[in-house]
Amino acid sequence: MSASTPQPDQSIRPADRRVSARIGAIAESATLAVDAKAKALKAAGRPVIGFGAGEPDFPTPDYIVEAAVEACRDPKNHRYTPAGGLPELKEAIAAKTLRDSGYRVDASQVLVTNGGKQAIYEAFAAILDPGDEVIVPAPYWTTYPESIQLAGGVPVEVVADETTGYKVSVEQLEAARTENTKVVLFVSPSNPTGAVYTEAEAEAIGRWALEHGLWVLTDEIYEHLVYGDATFTSLPALLPELADKCVVVNGVAKTYAMTGWRVGWVIGPKDVIKAATNLQSHATSNVSNVAQRAALAAVAGDLDAVAEMREAFDRRRRTIVRMLNEIEGVVCPEPEGAFYAYPSVKALLGKEIRGQRPQTSAELAALILDEAEVAVVPGEAFGTPGYLRLSYALGDADLIEGVSRLQKLLGEARD
Structure with missing residues (x-):
């Protein structure tokens, strides 16, 4: 058994263990959790824009x-x-x-x-x-x-x-x-x-x-x-x-x-x-x-449908990178594939934003959802704290509105 495998508590009878150590150690999918929360808030009437889910916004052909x-x-x-x-x-x-x-x-x-x-x-x-x-x-x-x-x-x-x-x-x-x-x-x-x-x-x-x-x-x-x-x-x-x-x-x-x-x-x-x-x-x-x-x-079949999607993703890719890099303290390399931007927000951590000082990207993502009604996934989910993941597989208007909200909120960051 590997060193990283959780060991059962030997003081507890097997019949009294409600969830196995192996399955109990599995973390919830952070991306699906963020998407579910965004959808729940939208269903409750809040105008949340979700950058969490990694799925195309196009219908199946x-x-x-x-x-x-x-x-x-x-x-x-x-x-x-x-x-x-x-x-x-x-x-x-x-x-x-x-x-x-x-x-x-x-x-x-x-x-x-x-x-x-x-x-x-x-x-x-x-x-x-x-x-x-x-x-x-x-x-x-x-x-x-x-x-x-x-x-x-x-x-x-x-x-x-x-x-x-x-x-x-x-x-x-x-x-x-x-x-x-x-x-x-x-x-x-x-x-x-x-x-x-x-x-x-x-x-x-x-x-x-x-x-x-x-x-x-x-x-x-x-x-x-x-x-x-x-x-x-x-x-x-x-x-x-x-x-x-x-x-x-x-x-x-x-x-x-x-x-x-x-x-x-x-x-x-x-x-x-x-x-x-x-x-x-x-x-x-x-x-x-x-x-x-x-x-x-x-x-x-052919790849005509993906060619159309790729053209839209490419346009959104350039827009989101430009807009994110306009935020002081955010550094976003230009992605060359998939449909995600992964900006560093390390320079924003510890700064005051609307009375709070988020110390981690997870805390910053929670602040963004509460204050800007924008759902993003923190870098902790991907093994690298200090970053945010934003999927640009969403409509152009929502993308621009969502990043504009980020610009406004994060632009308020102060030492």
Whole structure:
């Protein structure tokens, strides 16, 4: 058992423990909690503008919705299907992966999951034993460390800040490596920072992993959301020799505005996929057939819808960065991917704002919600206090109004 795993209180009878130590140690998703609070306040009549949720504000494209409607009417979708996914969807995911990233895989290397979160957990569960260490670049998405620990692993954080564009170096990764290191997590484009590694940077990390015989788990969910001169790089496509120890996580949520449909997937070596499929066969069985049919229409179709969304996100990206950097004490690097801004607010901490002196970014986020009716996620949720995450996947008018409220409130900061 790893040192980070909570130990049960031996003075209490097992029958008297109400929640297991393992599950009791799991923290609530901070991003979902902020989004839920914002929605509750709006329902109560307050004009809250939410920058918390990481989901496109666009509807799922019509042709995907129609595929789901047709699937509802077909009796074959009213029954159990293979736990690992519809064979035709797995084939389509393999074809899509070759089309979009140049990585050739077989359908037997694909597991269809209930969203990206299940994909991440099952991937870690399939390759980690208790005490295995996973190097996790921070800022990180809130779910990564929780999934690692739930699978028995130990997350080892490597922190990057705004001075490097939130990208870690090989030297930092090497300093964190121990004899217990098994996996390095690689996420580009990144949630929460929007950082995108160049091909050269990605190759250097991949070659370092190869040199030390490490596994790589790479989350490619934001592959189509890159801006300006930035480009997406798929590690196993760039370094085919890495494929035998590489697991790719992806899904339809961000590309096709399908967050609520809950369809993701894992791609990896056949033995790992078989093990993860066995786990899923007992945990959830097959993903909803209707959602799978919708995902089939999505991945087999073109990318016109995401091109339109990307254009809107790019416009909002430039607006939010400009407006945030106009606030004294806020430093916001320009994100090159995803749909998040991750400004540093360290210079504002301890200053007086409307009679309060927030000492942490969590306290500052609470003040912002109360005084400006704007919901943001504090950096504590992503392993780096002193920052805020703002999703710019919301309408242009709301974005401008929300950041204008921030400008007014934070502009009042005094020593």
